[in-house]
Amino acid sequence: xxxxxxxxxxxxxxxxxxxxxxxxxxxxxxxxxxxxxxxxxxxxxxxxxxxxxxxxxxxxxxxxxxxxxxxxxxxxxxxxxxxxxxxxxxxxxxxxxxxxxxxxxxxxxxxxxxxxxxxxxxxxxxxxxxxxxxxxxxxxxxxxxxxxxxxxxxxxxxxxxxxxxxxxxxxxxxxxxxxxxxxxxxxxxxxxxxxxxxxxxxxxxxxxxxxxxxxxxxxxxxxxxxxxxxxxxxxxxxxxxxxxxxxxxxxxxxxxxxxxxxxxxxxxxxxxxxxxxxxxxxxxxxxxxxxxxxxxxxxxxxxxxxxxxxxxxxxx
Amino acid sequence: xxxxxxxxxxxxxxxxxxxxxxxxxxxxxxxxxxxxxxxxxxxxxxxxxxxxxxxxxxxxxxxxxxxxxxxxxxxxxxxxxxxxxxxxxxxxxxxxxxxxxxxxxxxxxxxxxxxxxxxxxxxxxxxxxxxxxxxxxxxxxxxxxxxxxxxxxxxxxxxxxxxxxxxxxxxxxxxxxxxxxxxxxxxxxxxxxxxxxxxxxxxxxxxxxxxxxxxxxxxxxxxxxxxxxxxxxxxxxxxxxxxxxxxxxxxxxxxxxxxxxxxxxxxxxxxxxxxxxxxxxxxxxxxxxxxxxxxxxxxxxxxxxxxxxxxxxxxxxxxxxxxxxxxxxxxxxxxxxxxxxxxxxxxxxxxxxxxxxxxxxxxxxxxxxxxxxxxxxxxxxxxxxxxxxxxxxxxxxxxxxxxxxxxxxxxxxxxxxxxxxxxxxxxxxxxxxxxxxxxxxxxxxxxxxxxxxxxxxxxxxxxxxxxxxxxxxxxxxxxxxxxxxxxxxxxxxxxxxxxxxxxxxxxxxxxxxxxxxxxxxxxxxxxxxxxxxxxxxxxxxxxxxxxxxxxxxxxxxxxxxxxxxxxxxxxxxxxxxxxxxxxxxxxxxxxxxxxxxxxxxxxxxxxxxxxxxxxxxxxxxxxxxxxxxxxxxxxxxxxxxxxxxxxxxxxxxxxxxxxxxxxxxxxxxxx
Numbered sequence: 001x002x003x004x005x006x007x008x009x010x011x012x013x014x015x016x017x018x019x020x021x022x023x024x025x026x027x028x029x030x031x032x033x034x035x036x037x038x039x040x041x042x043x044x045x046x047x048x049x050x051x052x053x054x055x056x057x058x059x060x061x062x063x064x065x066x067x068x069x070x071x072x073x074x075x076x077x078x079x080x081x082x083x084x085x086x087x088x089x090x091x092x093x094x095x096x097x098x099x100x101x102x103x104x105x106x107x108x109x110x111x112x113x114x115x116x117x118x119x120x121x122x123x124x125x126x127x128x129x130x131x132x133x134x135x136x137x138x139x140x141x142x143x144x145x146x147x148x149x150x151x152x153x154x155x156x157x158x159x160x161x162x163x164x165x166x167x168x169x170x171x172x173x174x175x176x177x178x179x180x181x182x183x184x185x186x187x188x189x190x191x192x193x194x195x196x197x198x199x200x201x202x203x204x205x206x207x208x209x210x211x212x213x214x215x216x217x218x219x220x221x222x223x224x225x226x227x228x229x230x231x232x233x234x235x236x237x238x239x240x241x242x243x244x245x246x247x248x249x250x251x252x253x254x255x256x257x258x259x260x261x262x263x264x265x266x267x268x269x270x271x272x273x274x275x276x277x278x279x280x281x282x283x284x285x286x287x288x289x290x291x292x293x294x295x296x297x298x299x300x301x302x303x304x305x306x307x308x309x310x311x312x313x314x315x316x
Numbered sequence: 317x318x319x320x321x322x323x324x325x326x327x328x329x330x331x332x333x334x335x336x337x338x339x340x341x342x343x344x345x346x347x348x349x350x351x352x353x354x355x356x357x358x359x360x361x362x363x364x365x366x367x368x369x370x371x372x373x374x375x376x377x378x379x380x381x382x383x384x385x386x387x388x389x390x391x392x393x394x395x396x397x398x399x400x401x402x403x404x405x406x407x408x409x410x411x412x413x414x415x416x417x418x419x420x421x422x423x424x425x426x427x428x429x430x431x432x433x434x435x436x437x438x439x440x441x442x443x444x445x446x447x448x449x450x451x452x453x454x455x456x457x458x459x460x461x462x463x464x465x466x467x468x469x470x471x472x473x474x475x476x477x478x479x480x481x482x483x484x485x486x487x488x489x490x491x492x493x494x495x496x497x498x499x500x501x502x503x504x505x506x507x508x509x510x511x512x513x514x515x516x517x518x519x520x521x522x523x524x525x526x527x528x529x530x531x532x533x534x535x536x537x538x539x540x541x542x543x544x545x546x547x548x549x550x551x552x553x554x555x556x557x558x559x560x561x562x563x564x565x566x567x568x569x570x571x572x573x574x575x576x577x578x579x580x581x582x583x584x585x586x587x588x589x590x591x592x593x594x595x596x597x598x599x600x601x602x603x604x605x606x607x608x609x610x611x612x613x614x615x616x617x618x619x620x621x622x623x624x625x626x627x628x629x630x631x632x633x634x635x636x637x638x639x640x641x642x643x644x645x646x647x648x649x650x651x652x653x654x655x656x657x658x659x660x661x662x663x664x665x666x667x668x669x670x671x672x673x674x675x676x677x678x679x680x681x682x683x684x685x686x687x688x689x690x691x692x693x694x695x696x697x698x699x700x701x702x703x704x705x706x707x708x709x710x711x712x713x714x715x716x717x718x719x720x721x722x723x724x725x726x727x728x729x730x731x732x733x734x735x736x737x738x739x740x741x742x743x744x745x746x747x748x749x750x751x752x753x754x755x756x757x758x759x760x761x762x763x764x765x766x767x768x769x770x771x772x773x774x775x776x777x778x779x780x781x782x783x784x785x786x787x788x789x790x791x792x793x794x795x796x797x798x799x800x801x802x803x804x805x806x807x808x809x810x811x812x813x814x815x816x817x818x819x820x821x822x823x824x825x826x827x828x829x830x831x832x833x834x835x836x837x838x839x840x841x842x843x844x845x846x847x848x849x850x851x852x853x854x855x856x857x858x859x860x861x862x863x864x865x866x867x868x869x870x871x872x873x874x875x876x877x878x879x880x881x882x883x884x885x886x887x888x889x890x891x892x893x894x895x896x897x898x899x900x901x902x903x904x905x906x907x908x909x910x911x912x913x914x915x916x917x918x919x920x921x922x923x924x925x926x927x928x929x930x931x932x933x934x935x936x937x938x939x940x941x942x943x944x945x946x947x948x949x950x951x952x953x954x955x956x957x958x959x960x961x962x963x964x965x966x967x968x969x970x971x972x973x974x975x976x977x978x979x980x981x982x983x984x985x986x987x
Contacts, residue, residue, distance in 0.1 A: 031860050038428050039513035045871065047511055081428075084419070084601055093627065149659075157666050164663035168653060171627040264660040266628045273656075274414050279860055 005304060012296040019292035020072070020285070024065045027281040033057035037278060038081040072289070078282030080275070087286045090271060096173040098267035101259070102251045104187045109194030110241065116195070117202020118229060118237065121210055124203075132199070139196035145258040148189040152262070155185065165264035186263040190256055198244060206237040239310055246302020250294040388969050390452035390758035393746045393952045394684065394695035396969070400962025402982035407649040408961055410672040410976070411661045417629030417654055421612050421621075422600025423500070423563035424507050424593070429601070430516030430561070433629070436976050439560045440633060441615035443484065443641055445497065446557035449973045451966035452758040454700040454892040456557050459642055460977060462492065462564055462616070464536075466552050473545040473927060478556070480536045484640035486566045487614040492640070494532035499567035499583055501530050501538075503596065506589035514597070516561065519898055519905075523555040547922070549762070549929030553893035560975065569614050570596060607631065618645055618979040628654040633978070645979045662956070665692060671961045672981075674971065676954035678832065681744050687956060696954035697972030698748040698757050700894075703887035704945040705822060705837070708909045710868050713878045716820045718811030720881070724782050725809075725818065726943040729850065730772035731779035732843045739949045742835040746952040752940025754894050755950040758973070762894055762930065764937035771941045776847035783848060788818070795819070796849035819851035820881025823866055826856050830886070836948050837884055852882075859885055868910035869903070882946060883908055895923040895932045900944045911944035960984060 035051045052058040056067060071078065077087035120129045139147070156164035162185050170176045176183055209215065210233065218228045257269035268287070275283035385392045418437040420429035425438065439447065447460035458465060462484060467476035484492035505524045507514035529541040546555070556562050571579050573591035582588045599611055606612060607624030618641060619633035630653045635645040653670065655661035658677045664670035666687070676694060684694040707726070711717055719725055739747040748757045751770035756763075772778075780790050787800025787807045798808040798816040808816070822841060827834035834856075841852035857866070862885035865873040888899065888906065898904035901920045902912045919935040922928070940947075953972050960983060967980025 030858065031864070036428075036860070036864065039426075039511070047513055082419075084603060152663055157663065160667075163669065164667045165655070165660045165669075167669070168625060168628070168630050171625060171630075261656045262660060264654075264656045264664070266656075270414065270656055277415060 001304070001307065005300070008300050008303070012293075012300065015296055016289065016292050017069075020069065020289050021065060023285055023288045024068060025061060027279075027284055028061050028064070031279045031281070034081055034279060034281065037280070068285070077286035080280050080283050082275070082278045082280045083283075087282050090283065091268065091286065091290070094266065094268040094271045097176055097265070098256070098260070098269060100173055100176050101183070101186055101265060101267060102190065102248070102256055104183070105190030105194060105256075106245065106248055106251075108187060108191040109198055110245070112191070113195045113198030114202050114234070114238065114241065117199040117204075118206045118233065120199065120203040121206030121237075122229070124207065136196040136200055139192050140200070142193070143258075144189055144193050144256070145262050147192055148185070148259060148262045151185050151189060171266055186259050186265055189259055189262075194248075198241065201240050201244060202237060205240045206233060209233050209237040212236070235309075239306055242305045242309060243302045246298045246305065247295075249298030249301065250291050385969075386759070388451055388965055390697045390969055390972060391748050391756070392695060392697050392969070392972075393954065395688075395693050396695050396965055397693040397957045397959060397962060399964055400959075400982070400984035402646050402962065403985040404646055405648045406983040407651055408647050408672065408978070408981055408983060409651045409653060409670050410978070411655050411664065411670050411674060412629075412652055413658075413661065413675060414628070414654055414656050416675075418606070418631070419603060419629075420600050421606050422596050423565060424504050424514065424597070424600075425516050425561065426597075426601075427513045427516035427518075432974050435560055436974075437621075437631070438563070439617065439975070440619045440978060441612065441617040441621055441636075442563045443616045443618075443639075444557075444560040445478070445562040445564065446552065447560055448557060448892060449700070449758070449970055449975060452697050452969035452972050454758060454760050454890075454894075454973070456552070456892070457966075460979075462497075462641075463556075466548075467540075467556060469548045469551070471541075473548060473551075474542050476540045476542070476546075476548075476551055476556075478538045478540070480538075480564075481640065482536060484616055485638040486569065486616050487620055487636060487638055488569070489638055490566060490568060492564060492616055493535045493567075494538045495535075495567045496564040497538045498530055498532045499571065500563055500565040501527070501540075502583050502589045503565065503593045506586060506593040507597070509586070510590060510593070514593075517558045526555075545925055545927070547893075547924055547926050547929060547931060549893045549932065550895060550897075550924050554891040554895065554897075557892060559889075559891055564616065566614050566616075570611065575599075603629065616640070619650065622649070630654045639979075641979075643979050646982045650978050665956055665958065666690060668958070671958045673956040674974075674976070676956050678744055678746055678951070678954065681746060681954070691959035692956050693959065694954065694956045695968065695972075696746055696952035697969060698750075698755055698950040699889060699953050700755070700758055700760070700892070700973055701887050701889040701950065702750050702753050702755060702945070702947055703833075703950060704750075704947040705840075705882035705884040706909045706945050707882055707911070707943070708866070708868065708877070708880050709912070710877050710910050711820065711879075711881050713821075713881070714819045715812055715816050716881050718809065719816065719818055720820070722786070722809040722812075723942065724786055726946075727772045728779040728782040728848065729840075729844065730770075730943055730946060731775045731782070732847055732850070733840055733946060733948070734774040734843065735770075735949050737774070738836045738839055742832050742839070743949060743951055746954060747832075747949040748952075750947050750950040752936055752947055753890070753896055753899075753945075754936045754940075757950075760892070760894070762892075762932050762936065764933045764940065766937050766940035772943075776843065779848050783818075791849040793846055794849045795851060817851060818849075820853070821855050821879065822852045822882040822884060823855045823857050823862055823880050824884045825859050825862065825886070829859070832951060833884055833886065840946070855880070863908075867908045869905060869907055884948075887948075887950075893923075893932055895920055895935060896939060897924050900939060909944065913942055913944075916942060916944075 033052050035048050039047055039051055056064060079086055080090060083090060116132065120132055123129050152164045155161045163182055166182050170179050170182050215228060215232055218232050257273055260267045260269040261273065271283060272287045412433055416431055416433045418433040420434050421437065423438050423442050425434050443462040445462050446456045448456045450457040462480055464479045464481045467478045469476055480494055480497065486492060501524055504515060508518045508525060512518050512520055526543050527540050528543050531539050533539060571581060571583050571592060573580060573595045580588050580592060583592055599609055604626040607621055612621055618636055618639045620636045622632040622634045624631040633650040655664065658680060661673050662680060665673045687694055707720055709717055709720060735749045739745060748755055750756060752766050754760060754763045754767045756768045783790050783796060785806060787798060788796050789799040790796045795817050798812050798814055800807045801812055801814045803810050822837055824830065824834050824837050837854055841854055844850035844852050862883050864870060865876045866880045866883040867873050868877060897920050899906040900911050901907065901917050916938055919938050923932040923935045953974055955971050961981055962984040963981040967977055970977050
């Protein structure tokens, strides 16, 4: 296992290097320097040259990349000239809010999807199963922003149960936690799409587990159906969920751009969106690299967690 | 990019064509950028086909959706909120969009920070020397200005005397005096000497560095002695008014170079002024302390800042009890909340948690009737500026430089642009015609007759006739080529060999970023091909690319010179005196296409340095005929306001120029 992890980490480093290089070069192709964003459109050529020289943007791209990589290794993601803050500080400020939104949605979706999937498997081919399956397919095929718009229209604008956007009271993590009414629609929007996919996986996995001998043996031993499901089925059928949760890790920090946009939620997704338009590419670089790192780590964690949970799986 | 008086309207906001932050080379920022859109035209009755001989009507009133409001000085879309009856007190909530929030608070804003949000905040907490507009009209509003009247020229227009109003006070009650204008001038001087980019309005060689001496002979007058004579209209509007970017600063409060430091009275000394500027600049750019730094409580404007949320740049203003201007705010608090985009902002308005939405997207106009039923008024008006495709006079591909140098070719292409149809089909009626640098609305004392009577109305037949009469073989739907090379009558023109096609690249922003820009370009390309066999190849580039690289003024962009024939990045927002100095004269920072016409150069020179304040009218008229740009309709800036809020019309129409004067607003008395 340790050897496997080490090998995976080594591969991860190579992958992340590749992501960083490609993103860096692509962004520089788009705009070689943020000088006009900083000095303004009317900056004199001499001032432009001086600024580029001062900040290293007059060097060859590869040289700039090597410097960037060196800073990255020391945890320095660079500086946002537009927002006049270090990228690290911006991430520290925005990432917890995104993590809360995505994390709450993930937890909610797991709490709903897992029992729902098991129930569907136990009552497969019943009217309830078909109904839930249909709803899941509808939700799964629906873009999250469309679902969000529907929720806003009915639950916020027509019936006035929830606010349509997150207010200024929720610009801090504590604000998000202490204003559940404001966070309900964004969390439900994200969770609903997850429930659709998670419950399908759970149903499929539960069906496989229900066909196993140990379930038959548990029933034969006289255990109650509840005990069979909770003690034997749930744990074994949950293995695929570990992988899904691992794959969801990037979203925890990288944010859910569309949802944040729709509900006016200041998370890291919105930070990326704003930076995109400003060509604030230290933020864009950092976001892309961070997402890459989290994706790689998420996959690794998922594989390791699954191996730890299922002794039949050997990593090598 | 350097110099150039006007400011750029950059990319669209969520698909809206090119109304962005008012004073900067705005980026595709908000603009639903890449990940979102995060956004032909019928003609006034007829379809736009190659065989159509429909001529565009020439008056603004031909625009079905806009209504001419002569009294308001603009063409209004929709309906203004009723004036209502004011109640005392209460909180008004206004929206602003991410990317348009204030990023600077000291009244010498650098180019990179001169956005709508910044300029709005500055004009709310400080009194501009010359404020404007007056309603929607691009003229100074002396009621809102610190100056009592226009600067008085003397000494052959080389000396200008500014008189301030009496009785103005700073936030702590200290009287405003002429020394405060002088102080601002000297600190500004230090700023632009350090770097021209330190003031977004700075044009090299012009104010403040064209002042050889400035004095304050009385407590309310400042005299500027200039290095040469300047046209009075130019000096007032483009040097001192400069669309709310000239202010005063408290000379006895801010003359420090560190927090709690001693007051430095020798600020006319450049070295001392620089130290003061460096300190104030640093403070002014620290967003985190906008709401807490005591410096920013000293303003002389109608409001003072109560709090500022550095996370999302939402802020709260309260009335300044020492404000000496008029009108004074009657409500208690203005909450300016930041929204991620039009969708969330509109939802907040519909839910009642927002009173004033700035910057509605044209794609949301379909909701206007439903919003009206909810008591929300949607209105808008054209901005003071122009949009269009900037012609590259140096593009050698297909000898385009020689082809487009022929004025008849530009005229012929202009005959193929059906502005009323574009307004109807692309802008859904929310735009006005603009045939030159001065649009048909808002109404300006400097508008030439050409502003409403185009020299080249939509007329494909006329376009074909023009080309044929100059030796072109016109092949509608095919490729028009030069058949009679030469410089004689009936020949194509100098440097145009036989067989040369009229074919060029027309570059736009992506449709997701600038829907109207892309659609109107498609309309032109389609008409040009079908009617006159002119091949326009549409190309998509980002805003930053277009302004940096399709720019003949940028030496680093020389490799792109032959890649573009027309650059349709957006447009320019102008000063009230609409000279195209720096835009259409050689070396001008905004002269992307390197247009160079001796007559235009002379007219621009007269506009800037001549004695006749109305000289710019002749300049605008000539440029309308000469066509350095294929001018496009001027899109409306749209807003939505809840019926909870009222106020006089000028407070609302000013907003169509992206200028907020909240002191005009109030909460309506209920019942």
